[in-house]
Every structure is written in structure tokens, then in C-alpha cells.
Amino acid sequence: MALNNTVLNKITRKTLLFTLLLIALFATVKLVNAILHFNQTASYNTAINQSEFTKAKDYRGDYGLFSNAYAEQKKGDFQEALIAYASLEETKGKTLRKDALFNAGNTYLQQVLKLDLEKDAEQVFPLVELAKVSYRKVLLIDNKYWGAKYNLERALQLLPDAVDAEIITQEGYARLVKAVISAANEDELP
Secondary structure, eight states: OHHHHHHHHHHHHHHHHHHHHHHHHHHHHHHHHHHHHHHHHHHHHHHHHTTOHHHHTTSOSHHHHHHHHHHHHHHTOHHHHHHHHHHTTTOSOHHHHHHHHHHHHHHHHHHHHTSOTTTTHHHHHHHHHHHHHHHHHHHHHOTTOHHHHHHHHHHHHHSOOOSSGGGOOOTTOHHHHHHHHHHHTGGGOO
């Protein structure tokens, strides 16, 4: 009986030691991961505070993507910025989704400001409509977001919503007018 207890104690000690080593290894891996995440977050925050958005884009995840989009927008590479903002429209973070939509609307309006409203009307109309859609999506998320309300009002001053085709009297833009009308009545579609 004594021999069995000794063997059992050795097996139990080895099992216990092995289990403790596994727990220690797992805890060490988790600690290293937490330290790396902390350092990356600190670098991201420092880059944001210093307005170095190209450095902040290295942060993995949606916040890095947002920083990349904002950096592209600041450089004037609007298409790249819009692609990145569009990928954030389905993000889980409500605030980040709202900010991405707001910045997308701003990006559309920035493009409009670089165009001649008279000569480039075929480009201006869809850009303003897309900006209005972005701002309205922001207001669906947060109806008290004054920046979106203000910018939507500015976009509406540039191009009021067309409810009836007879309101628009410009010639030569029949297809464009239909697109504006259908976008304005988007919620009424079956």
C-alpha cells in the first residue's frame, strides 16, 4: 500500500507541476499580448494627438482603417478615403460608424468644392446627393449630431431635394434629374 501511495504522489506531483507550468505559460503569453496591445494603443494615441494620421493607420482594426481614410482625405486622395470609409459603415462601433459616415459626406462635399458648379453639373449632382445620403445616415444613428445637421443643410442649399420633376427646369440633364428624384424618394420604394 505504501508503494502505491508513493507512486501516486509522484504522478500527482508531476501532473500538478505540468498543469502549473501550462498555466504559467498561458499567463505569460496573455501578459505579453496585453503589453504589445498597450504599446500599440499608446503609439496610436500619440500619433492622433500629434495629427500624424499616416502613423496612426498602422494600428490594426477599424481605428487604424479610419485613420488611414482620414489621412487619405487630408492628402486629397478622395477615392481611397471613400473606399476606407465605406468599409467602416458596417463596423460594430456606433461612434466610429457615425464618424466614418460623417467624414464620407465631408469628402463628397470637398470634391464638389473643387468643381465648377456650372460647368461640372453632371459631377456635382451625384456628389452632393451622396453627401446628403451620408449625413442622413449619420442622423439616423444620432439625430442630435449638429455637424451632420449643419452639413446636410449646406448640401441642401447647393442642391435641394427634388420632390417633383416639374421643379427642376434645367435642360439637358433628364437622366440626372431622374437620379436625383429617385434618390430623394428612396424610402418610398417597395
